[in-house]
Amino acid sequence: MIDLAVLDMAGTTIDDGGAVYDALRSAVEETGVRVAPDDLQKWMGTDKKQAIEALIRLGGGAPTASSVAAAYGSFVELLRTAYDTRPPSALPGVENALAVLRDRGVRIALTTGFGSEVAGPLLDSLGWSTAPGSLLDAVVTADEVASGRPAPYMIHRAMERTGVLDVRQVLVAGDTTVDLEAGTHAGAGTVVGVLTGKLGRSALEAAPHTYVLDSVADLPGLPETS
Structure with missing residues (x-):
């Protein structure tokens, strides 16, 4: 039992409604890198700060503490906006x-x-x-x-x-x-x-x-x- x-x-x-996927991809791509769909899926379910750092690196970028923090802040705001528009x-x-x-x-x-x-x-x-x-x-x-x-x-x-x-x-x-x-x-x-x-x-x-x-x-x- x-x-x-x-x-x-x-x-x-x-x-x-898939808001996490969209917000995470957009927040990372705001740093100037492209997020491959397979990479995004691989990092779904993980800690989002760790995911952002990994996705920036996989996209060819060089993540720093400040760029990860800024992208995470953007992720949170994008997600809140999405949830306000379409409540979960x-x-x-x-x-x-x-x-x-x-x-x-x-x-x-x-x-x-x-x-x-x-x-x-x-x-x-x-x-x-x-x-x-x-x-x-x-x-x-x-x-x-x-x-x-x-x-x-x-x-x-x-x-x-x-x-x-x-x-x-x-x-x-x-x-x-x-x-x-x-x-x-x-x-x-x-x-x-x-x-x-x-x-x-x-x-x-x-x-x-x-x-x-x-x-x-x-x-x-x-x-x-x-």
């Missing part, structure tokens, strides 16, 4: 699935490559919180750990915050390969790829995983959560 489900945010539990929403069936899991005694944590200055307002706009009786038990952002995905630290921090001791009783789900790599690095007993993001089944199945599902909405049907 799973004690804790650790889930990614944008593309996994939240539909943001829960992906279909996700809220019901999380409620079912919580009724079965599974704790729910969200992790993200966003910093807290992006994740907090995003969750507020959805009405999701960690207050008693709310949908979530914990939220861990990339700026709270030494390194974001594919490192395991956000998952382990979620375990710490929810009091879960056995990583074999943790389920990790996400829509990118780095989500699956982070779950594997953490030692999670169940690692699930979901098809609600940009990647297709073959790409997710090429990464370490236990299942590839259509959506987080399908998690209550897994034997580990029943």
